[in-house]
Amino acid sequence: MTVNADPQKERAWGPLLVAWLIALSSTLSALFIGEIMGQAPCVLCWFQRAFMFPLAIILAVACFVSDSTIWRYALPLAVIGWLIALYHSLLYGGIIPESIEPCSAGPSCSGSNMDIFGWVPLPVLSLAAFTAITILLVIVRRRSIA
Template sequence: MSASDTSAHAFSSWCLLLAAWLLALVATLSALFIGEVMGQAPCNLCWFQRAFMFPLVIILAVASYRSDFAVWRYALPVASVGGFIALYHSLLYAGVFGDSIQPCGAGGSCSGSNMTIFGVVPLPVLSLIIFSLISALLLIIFRRSSQ
């Protein structure tokens, strides 16, 4: 691989890393806006998802600044656990587990109609999408860094 190919490869990997950071940043700022500005208290499962999304903002920002393409080693587990919690929450929200389990019974509630994006996408599903996109970007960075 020539020097220009290596440079282009590193730049495209950095762009992927920046995109992952921007996704985490927008998700974090949105969660803070919903909670602090709109006054909607998150349910317990939303709190757990926040606990995994918020650190990703810092981890991915530092990795972007340092062009650390090995970030997948420590960011992918964080994003994956957050994604599994979001998947569980989405399945609860969809009623897959039945009526005996209330997805938003403790703490606030994200099951109201005002807790959807464009009246269609519920917040737990949106969280699952964001965690999945971040994980996919980190996996692409991993594949590129291992070549």
């Protein structure tokens, strides 16, 4: 007895896997920076983590069961995380004035400790990860309904 695989699910699985790998590496990197390197996250980093960490879990489950409809649940998380990361990147870049910075206590959202390896801004890395995940989930959506 042979099982016919759904070609739409097969076409959506590749981008879904890549989206999960990005979410997983982002989650593990955030944990490494916080727990191993001892760099406390700022308020905006915490909010971004709140949207990235669940993506790592639900995208893993979606990959395991080949659920190409996961975009319905994952895309809102990725877009909201992207908006927070965009705000954080604009704040870090000095485009948004520090007077409306949400960090009143704890690490600064735009301080020099927001760089990894001395030159890569963490907010921009987060923005890139959320951007890639969002694009990949849109591709998953298109391939699953086409």
